[in-house]
Amino acid sequence: MLEPQQDIKQQVANLIREARKAKGLTQEELGERLGVTKAAINSYETGKQNLTVVTLQKLSIALGESLQISIGK
Known part of the structure; x- marks a missing residue:
């Protein structure tokens, strides 16, 4: 089981x-x-990089998608 x-x-x-x-x-x-770099994207996509909220926002903009963060049900 993963942590x-x-x-x-x-x-x-x-x-x-x-x-x-x-x-x-x-x-x-x-x-x-x-x-x-491509290597950085690879680390994002393999879970090797602990991304900041700012990086997640940049990714959402680059992908033309909204960033939604939810806590709870």
């Missing part, structure tokens, strides 16, 4: 990857939009 912190990081990573693919972007193309 809660690892679980949420993987959930966010999966959402980023799914959103990127839905937009038809490569990791390199998304990286260019954000001003980061």
